[in-house]
Structures are given as C-alpha cells and as structure tokens.
Amino acid sequence: MTELSLVAALAKRLPRIGDDCAIVRHGAEDLLFTTDLLVEDVHFRRTEHPAADIGYRALARSLSDIASMGGDPRWATVALALPPWATERWVAGFYRGMLGLAARHKTEIVGGDFSRAPVLTADVMICGTVAPGEALRRNGACPGDAIYVSGALGRGRWRFVPRLTLGRQLRGLGATSCMDLSDGLSLDLHRLTTASRVAAALETIPVARGATLAEAFDRGEDYELLFTLPPAVKAPRSARRIGTIVRGRVGRVTYNGELVIPKGHDHFRSEPHP
C-alpha cells in the first residue's frame, strides 16, 4: 500500500483532499487546513539533528503547504508523542526551534497534545487564511503557461525557508497553479499536470550545487514552489523558468523530448515511488 493508493482510496470519501491544503469557506476569508507528520526513523534520525532543527522542520513543512496556496499562516496545533529518550531539555529545544520560526511568520501555536510513544512523532496542523476564492491550487494550469520553480533543486536544506512571501506574491500575479516540491519534481509535476488535466514540456532544470540532475528530478524535500504563470505575466525575480504547459496525455512530463518517470519520494514507503 503506497501513500498514493491510500490517498486515492480516501479521496473518494474526503472530497477536499487534493491540494496542499483543504480550503473551507468561512465568513469574510477562506480557511486553509494542513497537517504534517514528522516521524523518527522515517523523516529524521535523532542522532543527526539537534532538537531545535527537528522542531523547526516539523513546523516548516506545514508552513510550506500554506505558502503553496498563497495563504497566511495563522494558528497551529502541535501533537507530540515522546519516547523515553526525549528529555525535558530535548522538548524545550524542539519548541525553541519551532517557536522561533512561528514568530517569524506570525503563526501562533494555540494548542497541542502529548503522549508517550516508542519513537518521536510530531503532527503539526496549521490553519491559515486567504481572500475568498483566491487560494492557489494545482488544477488551473493551461497549455501555454510557463512553468517555474522558486530555486535550485536536488539538495533540500534541512532548515529550509518556507516560501510564504513568494506564495502571496504569486496569488497577486494570478498564478494558474502552485504546489510545494515536497516529494520531488518528477512526481510533483506529474501530480500538478494530472490535477490540471494537461501535460508539461521541460527544458532547463536548475540543479543545486553538488546535486545531480537525477536528484533534482527525484530527490524530494526541496520545498521550493512549483508554479505556472500565463505567458503574458512577468515572473518574480527569484523564479526560474523550467518549461511550458502543453496539450498532451494528462500527467505526461517530458524533458527535452524524453519522458520523465514520476519517481519522487513517497513517505509512506521507505523506497522511492515506483
């Protein structure tokens, strides 16, 4: 059972799944909801990262989902299941890393829950807001739109910077689609083009220093934004154009004419997605 098959099975019953956040109409603003699990030995090893870095990343992943919708993060809840090795000092470090990032993005951690568990498990839910009907989604890319990423790919930084400012800017520019690159360009662009019922032709991939082209396509965890703009729109300065949305078999991605196989990271399996 892969994450995709689980999500596909549930999506039939849970209609709002599909974008990085669920969008809900409420009063004068839309609410955005997203939640992300960070599990020891699946998403991180405790020997490799200080507590503050783990707390930072647990929040940053959910912030990135809000960024990809062009929203403003507002309120977060943090559920934390702690194994015996997690000392009070470790938990304090975890929250220090998290609260520093939360303050930077005006996000208030309003509540949470604790439990014991055999491995450290953090679930961070963020509720954000966005002007009604204006959230960026995955399903609006049109043939002719230019495809961009917000930075070089293939060497995701552990303490990555969630692209919240860019997300808001893209909303103002009328981006036709947007998502964050959590699982690798090949898989995520496959998802975006599938949701939009289009294909994509890639020409240039900005590869991070020290990374290979294969890593830029498949490695995941870059947390840059992947987005499309109508041809007439001038892209923000930090954006790197990687190709064009085209007509074609839905979900098909080519790179200089060659088929790109979606094989990014699936956190539900430990192996890359087939």
Next chain:
Amino acid sequence: MTELSLVAALAKRLPRIGDDCAIVRHGAEDLLFTTDLLVEDVHFRRTEHPAADIGYRALARSLSDIASMGGDPRWATVALALPPWATERWVAGFYRGMLGLAARHKTEIVGGDFSRAPVLTADVMICGTVAPGEALRRNGACPGDAIYVSGALGRGRWRFVPRLTLGRQLRGLGATSCMDLSDGLSLDLHRLTTASRVAAALETIPVARGATLAEAFDRGEDYELLFTLPPAVKAPRSARRIGTIVRGRVGRVTYNGELVIPKGHDHFRSEPHP
C-alpha cells in the same frame, strides 16, 4: 516528566493552552482548536478493539473537547502513522468508524497525512465554531454555583457519545464553567477549581453500575461533561448534581468533608498521576 509539568512549562510560552480547546477570534464567530493523539499500547491495544472502534474513538475524543466549550465541530484533519500490521482493510475500517461519527455531528474531515511508524498513531485535530465570547471555559466557577456531571462515572464506554448537544445547551443556560472528564473527576475537578481560583465540596457521586466509588473519582475516560451553574439556574434533565463550589484553598476538593487527592489518569505516564 509528567504531562502536567510539560503543559505547565509550555503554558508560559503558549498563552492559549488551559481549556479543552484554544479560542481564537476570527470574523463573526470564534474558532475553537483541539487536537488529540491516540497511540497504540498507550491509549489502546489493537487486539482488543476493531479498527472501526479505534477510528470512532480517535474522533470522539476531539469532539468531546468541542462539546465541553459549547461549540459546533466543523472541520477535522486526521494524521495517521501506520505500522506494518495495518492493512488497507484495517485502515478502511478505521475510517468507516470515524466517518460515521463525523457525519452524525456534521463534522467534515477535510485533510490529513500518512506516514509509516512502529505503532499506530492517530492525531485528530478539530476546528469548531462558537458565537464570539460565548465559549464555555474552566475559569468562571463562583462560590455558590452548583457542580454537575452529565452521567454516571467510573466505567467509561469505549464508544462514548460526545456531549455536543448538552454543551450547546449549557452555553445557552449561562454555565459558569465546563470541561470534559477525560482524566478522572478527582484530577479534572482539581483543574477546574484551580482555573477558577475556588474550591469544591462534593456530596454525591453517581457511580456507574459495576464501578467502585474510587473508579468514579479516579479512573478517567468517562468523557462526561463536568460543569457549574449559578444557583438560580435549573439544570438540564440529564445532569446529576454532585456538589457546590465554595470559597477555600484554590483547587481543594472535598467529598463529604474529606480531602480528595487528584490522582486521575495522566496519559503521558502509564501510572496514575501522583
């Protein structure tokens, strides 16, 4: 490290913790946020409960938090970390139990996340709504108020019914305080009287059939509502009066003159709270 010491340490930094839900002002309604972890071998054993019962309970615990604030549950996210034993069939059963209860209480599961993990871990966040400034809290009980519970204690049902209708009714009646009995009457009433800076004198405890008085005080997981009403207010029919709020040492609870030691269930430790 107990759950209380963790929460106390965090409460200094996270000002909204203290009630069953965080309360946030947003537009024409207040938003309520709560999140609850359900962890295998801490909160349940998989050999003892079918998947649907575990899904039911994972959602019911968060619904009970919304009930205790007098709110309406609206949107939920579900993060699920699955061990190797959790088959697709098991996950389908889990969601069946959860979605049935969600439909009954007009709660929409809008999103979620999946991961692998060594033990099954579910985190259910619910966002609810309530008329501005009207959420029931723990800190308003006054000397002279009558103390009630919504049912007999000591034998919590696994598939308990979250007291959402009663919660709304109590809000209309002007209840001065309310919380749900998740950790046992002795510990939870200690918390309520501490938050309200009062003491409590108990006279009669409705003990569930098959339970002892000690279980009614300390066993936890009843998920009945514990609340206070001004003396002039007629209580709902289902309410059982158990005593009176009095002046005295803050947090002190007596039962027919004898001191009650707060020793309900602390899910962070496996032992009862000291």
